[in-house]
Amino acid sequence: MKLIHTARDLAPGRQKICLAIGVFDGVHLGHQQIIRQTVSDAQQHGALALVVTFDQHPNAIVAPGRLPPRIYSRAQKLRVIAEFGVAALLEIHFDREFSHLTGEAFIRQLVRELGRIQSICVGADFQFGHRRSGDVPLLRRLGRELHFQVHGLSAVALDGQVVSSTRIRKAIRAGHFDAASQMLGRPYSLAGRVMRGDRVGHKIGFPTANLDTTGMLLPPSGVYAASARLEARTWRAAVNIGVRPTLSTPTPVPRVEAHLLDFAGELYGQELEITFLNKIRGELKFPSLAALREQIRKDVLTARAQF
Secondary structure (H helix, E strand, C coil), X not given: CEEECCHXXXXXXXXXXXXXXXXXXXXXXXXXXXXXXXXXXXXXXXXXXXXXXXXXXXXXXXXXXXXXXXXXXXXXXXXHHHCCCCCXXXXXXXXXXXXXXXXXXXXXXXXXXXXXXXXXXXXXXXXXCXXXXXXXXXXXXXXXXXXXXXXXXXXXXXXXXXXXXXXHHHHHHCCCHHHXXXXXXXXXXXXXXXXXXXXXXXXXXXXXXXXXXXXXCCCCCEEEEEEEEECCEEEEEEEEEECCHHHCCCCCCCEEEEEECCCCCCCCCCEEEEEEEEEEECXXXXXXXXXXXXXXXXXXXXXXXXX
């Protein structure tokens, strides 16, 4: 999958283009339906399948007070979309200037820059452009004028309820990973780059990889048995999520720390993807580092037994 940041970067020439447009956080079952339809259209018409999305959630600019935490990191999102066989992904920089573009102006700009658009696929309730001025009826009107087909796909339902990013976030917050996984169409996982910490884990004999999860939705605090994927390899792990109350940090913030079983080496700067298996215990405050070390030893034995 080719990653581009402006429509002109695609340089399709006279080849037809089929578009899927959306935020696609989590790339859940509803999003997958949209992307699959686009790939199917492209195969039918000898066109390029192009996913159009944004480098951040639009609310980051237009309604920062209602910005939802991300289900997937950028790398996760791009990796999952690529699995569906799209030719390219256009990642638009969503800034204040772009937020003032009307829905109609946005589509006309895409047509000018991409040329022969064969089809555009979105969710039936998708709205876009300044003040949500773009929707499926607008796309259909423009499609008749500019000669492209429009698919406004109905939401996917699971257990009698619509699959949505909001519903997935609710499941993750509650620790209902099986429900989240069903809606995502794959096991729920949390990913982030490994950043330098204060090395307390090293000092007590259980080094951890500290994940940068800025802006990400986190599961409930506690210790989990999990698998940790690094590039093509997977390691068993004990993962702690929480504010580390034993260390009495002046300004505690939630952290995600993974101790990879039977691993030796440096992980700084690499992306680690965590898939949760079972919760071992809740977050606790211990009277000393020695007591914390003993509990971690037990947690690691429990995590190892989970596999």
